[in-house]
Amino acid sequence: MAIIDVIKFNGIANRNWLVYRYPGESFVYGTQLIVGEGQIAVFVKGGKALDFFSAGTYTLNAPNIPILQSLINIPFGGRTPFTAEVFFINKTVKLDVLWGTSDPISLIDPKYLVRMRVRAFGQFGIRITDYRVFLTEIIGAVGDDQIVKYDAVLNFFKGVTVTKVKTIIADTIINKKISVLEIAPLLEDLSETSQESLSGEFERFGIQIVNFNLSSINFPDEDFETINKILGEKAAFDIIGDNRYQVKRSFDVMEAAAGNEGGGSIASAGMGLGLGAGAGLAMGNLFSNTAGRVMNNPVKGLSCKKCGEMNEAGAKFCCSCGEKIATAQIECYSCSTTVDENAKFCSNCGKSMLNKTCPGCHTENKPGTKFCSDCGTKLEE
Structure with a gap:
């Protein structure tokens, strides 16, 4: 086997190299070692990494290879041959x-x-x-x-x-x-x-x-399309309020899991059970919250004719735009049912709630009046 006098690695065309194994193991005492920038040279003997060399030029002798020297006991003087492997490692980032x-x-x-x-x-x-x-x-x-x-x-x-x-x-x-x-x-x-x-x-x-x-x-992208659809649904539920959106989505997921026969993993099944429990809890909370609101606010008033805002029963003016929303209540002359003053017919008996105009003197008379209060003319039923 040829004796090597100079050990060096000039690198390769790209920086993708990480380790270069020098092609040879027989060297002599006094061999020159050249290590380039961004490289580390390592001498290996018997599978053990021994002496290290950073960038520079070195002459291999006892002071430069102390660990290797102690392992193989190179005699001093002359160009004594010895064997070792040399690896060049790329130390750049x-x-x-x-x-x-x-x-x-x-x-x-x-x-x-x-x-x-x-x-x-x-x-x-x-x-x-x-x-x-x-x-x-x-x-x-x-x-x-x-x-x-x-x-x-x-x-x-x-x-x-x-x-x-x-x-x-x-x-x-x-x-x-x-x-x-x-x-x-x-x-x-x-x-x-x-x-x-x-x-x-x-x-x-x-x-x-x-x-x-x-x-x-x-x-x-198909998952994003699903999200967009859900965002549309959520916007509609936000207008209604409550937690009905969360409950609906929980049941949608449970329904999808139930229809996925044999396609789910154990982890998916566990996740489905967790969602089921969450959906039940959410439904219970929804019913509880709804019942509480019904007990505390049994009746909602009419919506504002101007802005559409819902107002509590008994409100006289809209809480959003200030429009007058209170409507006076009157009794039906026939069955005494309470109806809005603007109602045209009684919601209970169907009698007309419109004033009667006298054909003789054109006086306005209350609903149900049989004779004109001014001239006595008989009014039509």
Whole structure:
């Protein structure tokens, strides 16, 4: 095997390389080592990472390779041969590591009570900080390739990255009751939480997460169309008031779950049961609140003819626009039923409530009058 006098790595065309395994293991005492900017050279013997070299030019001798020297006991003097592996590690920060959820997070939006399929995307940056741990834990798992790229190593972390981010998003939406449509302002906080949660997983292998960005949380267009429909329904229920919208959505979800034969998971079934209980409670509260309002406010007055606002019984003027809304009450001359003074017929017996005009003197007479109060002319029935 040829003896190598110079060890160096000029790099490759792109920055996607992470580790370069130098093609040779036989060196001599006095070999020159050249390490470029942004590189770390590591001597490995027997699977153990030993001496490290940052950017610069070195002559391999006892002072420069103390750990390797103590392990193989290179004789002093001359160009004594020895064997070792040399790895060059890219120590620059890689900021464009992309990640995304391969499958959506299926959950119930807490505000609109509709099933959503949430996806998340972003990017993060990493750098190697503990070279000994990194080489020991990771490089042995990537085979004997001369060049190891970032993608090969990052594949090991895809699963844990997506799992932790999905858990954090689901916890925020379900337990903290933040609607998917209102989660955008929390992207920065969710990014920080995700970085804190993932840092330990990467540091175990000598890798530091420099930053972590959760840049997008979205869902399919058809889910957004469903939300738009629900928003329209909610606007109508808001006009009516009460909690009937929440109750309706709860029953809609329960009905949809009941019709999804064999398609739901155990988690979905549990969520359905929870919604069922919530719907029952909401319905009970609705009936209780409605009964309370009926007892406290048994009758609603007429709506204002000018602005349409509903006013309490007995109100004389509209609480919204000030229009006079009080209507005087009179008794039916025939059956004594109380009717509005403007009523044309009695709501009980059907008798006319209009004044009678005398055909002789044109005097106005009260309803039910048989003879004119002024001239005595008999009035028509």
